Amino acid sequence: xxCVAANDRIVxxxxxxxxxxxxxxxxxxxxxxxxxxxDAIGARHPGLxxxxxxxxxxxxxxxxxELAGRRRDGSVFPADISLCAIxxxxxxxxxxxxxxVTERRRVTDLEAFTYSVAHxxxxxxxxxxxxxxxxxxxxxxxxxDEGRDFAQRIVESSEQMATLIEDLLRLSSxxxxxxxxxxIDLGAExxxxxxxxxxxxxxxxxxxxxxRPVLARADPALIRTVLQNLLxxxxxxxxxxxxxxxxxxxTKAGDGRLCCYVRDDxxxxxxxxxxxxxxxxxxxxxxxxxxxxGVGLASVRQIxxxxxxxxxAEGAIGxxxxxxxxxxxxxxx
Amino acid sequence: MIDKHVLLVEDNxxxxxxxxxxxxxxxxxxxxxxxxxxxxxxAYLLDDYxxxxxxxxxxxxxxxxxxNGLEVLRQIRADPRTWHIPVxxxxxxxxxxxxxxxxxxxxxxxxxxxxxxxxxxEAVRAIGVFWLLLSEPMPDGVPSAPPGPRPWSAxxxxxxxx
Numbered sequence: 001x002x003c004v005a006a007n008d009r010i011v012x013x014x015x016x017x018x019x020x021x022x023x024x025x026x027x028x029x030x031x032x033x034x035x036x037x038x039d040a041i042g043a044r045h046p047g048l049x050x051x052x053x054x055x056x057x058x059x060x061x062x063x064x065x066e067l068a069g070r071r072r073d074g075s076v077f078p079a080d081i082s083l084c085a086i087x088x089x090x091x092x093x094x095x096x097x098x099x100x101v102t103e104r105r106r107v108t109d110l111e112a113f114t115y116s117v118a119h120x121x122x123x124x125x126x127x128x129x130x131x132x133x134x135x136x137x138x139x140x141x142x143x144x145d146e147g148r149d150f151a152q153r154i155v156e157s158s159e160q161m162a163t164l165i166e167d168l169l170r171l172s173s174x175x176x177x178x179x180x181x182x183x184i185d186l187g188a189e190x191x192x193x194x195x196x197x198x199x200x201x202x203x204x205x206x207x208x209x210x211x212r213p214v215l216a217r218a219d220p221a222l223i224r225t226v227l228q229n230l231l232x233x234x235x236x237x238x239x240x241x242x243x244x245x246x247x248x249x250x251t252k253a254g255d256g257r258l259c260c261y262v263r264d265d266x267x268x269x270x271x272x273x274x275x276x277x278x279x280x281x282x283x284x285x286x287x288x289x290x291x292x293x294g295v296g297l298a299s300v301r302q303i304x305x306x307x308x309x310x311x312x313a314e315g316a317i318g319x320x321x322x323x324x325x326x327x328x329x330x331x332x333x
Numbered sequence: 334m335i336d337k338h339v340l341l342v343e344d345n346x347x348x349x350x351x352x353x354x355x356x357x358x359x360x361x362x363x364x365x366x367x368x369x370x371x372x373x374x375x376a377y378l379l380d381d382y383x384x385x386x387x388x389x390x391x392x393x394x395x396x397x398x399x400x401n402g403l404e405v406l407r408q409i410r411a412d413p414r415t416w417h418i419p420v421x422x423x424x425x426x427x428x429x430x431x432x433x434x435x436x437x438x439x440x441x442x443x444x445x446x447x448x449x450x451x452x453x454x455e456a457v458r459a460i461g462v463f464w465l466l467l468s469e470p471m472p473d474g475v476p477s478a479p480p481g482p483r484p485w486s487a488x489x490x491x492x493x494x495x
Contacts, residue, residue, distance in 0.1 A: 115426070115428060118425070118426060118427065118428070119396060119425045119426050122425045122446075122448060123345055123347070123348065123425055124347070125448050126347070126348065126351065126425075126446060126447075126448045126450075126453065127345075127347035127348070127351070129448055129449055129450055130347070130351040130354075130450035130453065131347070131350075131351075133449075133450040133451065134351075134354060134450065158448065159448070159449060162448040162449070
């Protein structure tokens, strides 16, 4: 925030503006406001300024065109600028609020990219899937076994790619979604998800131990994605055994935070690959062994880190796996 | 002049072929007229050619060349001749913004095109059965005018800008 006199000289600046532009206060006071304007606009600025001073209508933050600011080191950043004129005894004083919108622009770009992935990649995929199915249906008799197998592979691969695209979009929505923190019982969420998994696979014998309540501060939709991914993984990786057990619970970590875990007695994993688990598109199993795209745990990590928490995995081959994540605990009062 | 036909607004020739195939598969006999961008759709529906039959159902894609699907929908709903025709948005996008915008503009349904053809064909069949067989259309010859702005629509929201 800065106050500038009608004659274009800076009168007042606050600490935030000093930080934003990298100047100390005394370097700015009495300087022309052009010192903060990029060269590309600088030459036209006095004219624009005079025009504004002649008819000082308030220009609200976010409604003006996206402008830019120049830092002390010469670097330029996109900015939202709003102006408001204040009449004082010795003339007009202009209050200028400047906000760096680099981050917002980055998010907008990413949103456009995601939209394009969602829309433009799916369309050709639908054609691949649709016409290879049509080929099998209408011309299946004209093909021999090998020909039908080829067409079938196209059908299956396009479905696999469709799943990949869904997962990618889910990954990006973890970054883009607005977070709304609420108090949630993670135990209740986990029980609901586990119930759905059981309903979906009624023949499976899985003993579920779910601690309730486990109260935490989190975004409900995002944290549900975390629990869903971890419980689905546990469910999936124990599918080869007659009896399985899956556990969800939480302990108080040393710093007063909540440390939640999902544990299973499945085949586990080689701890040597521990650091790969949370990377996107890394898989420790072939799709023949276990289905999946390798996005689930990356998504878990991303969401937990957005909540200011950490993720960690523990496991050994044949000894099951446990996934931990920390969250802000809801203090019981 | 084609009676009781469906208007498909679709710019992607593959999706067009798949939609037509899905119609054929489920034995829906209504003729399907295809227009390939938003401007063509508006010309087909709203330009006055005299005694032209309007479709009984419109399948509308959103991302269209020239005039996008939302604008097409807005104009369909604003015109006394077309405001009552069922419009099913049939699109790839599942963006919440798009869904909200479509319902806000008076879409009758929003269906996301599944990638798997059997699921896509089933979606088209279900749309056809419901909107062409089960649902009663607006009777012919009833004088009709588009309803006024809905209380919640953008047009009815008072301008609060200073």
